[in-house]
Amino acid sequence: MKKKNIGSSFNDWLREEGIYEETTAVAIKRVLARQINQQMIDQKLSKTNMARRMNTSRAALDRLLDSENDAVTLNTLFKAATAVGRQIHFELI
Numbered sequence: 001m002k003k004k005n006i007g008s009s010f011n012d013w014l015r016e017e018g019i020y021e022e023t024t025a026v027a028i029k030r031v032l033a034r035q036i037n038q039q040m041i042d043q044k045l046s047k048t049n050m051a052r053r054m055n056t057s058r059a060a061l062d063r064l065l066d067s068e069n070d071a072v073t074l075n076t077l078f079k080a081a082t083a084v085g086r087q088i089h090f091e092l093i
Helices: 010-017 020-042 047-054 058-065 074-083
Strands: none
Touching: 010 020, 020 058, 020 074, 047 058, 047 074, 058 074
């Protein structure tokens, strides 16, 4: 017998607290940073070579790969994805 959910969803709670968008953005950034880091490992790319491919600085790449740093632009994310041969797809809801 399946139990019926009682109460609202976690997303509903985040919305009620007014932190849904911020929390979602941080989570997406962390996932993308981990995926880009894994691609760098798989392709044996150093940070210096990756930054060069992105046409950016090592410091900007370090900010991107730092899961605690949420001050990364979409442009930087797209550059990183392109540098490792990937694309970023967003589904707007």
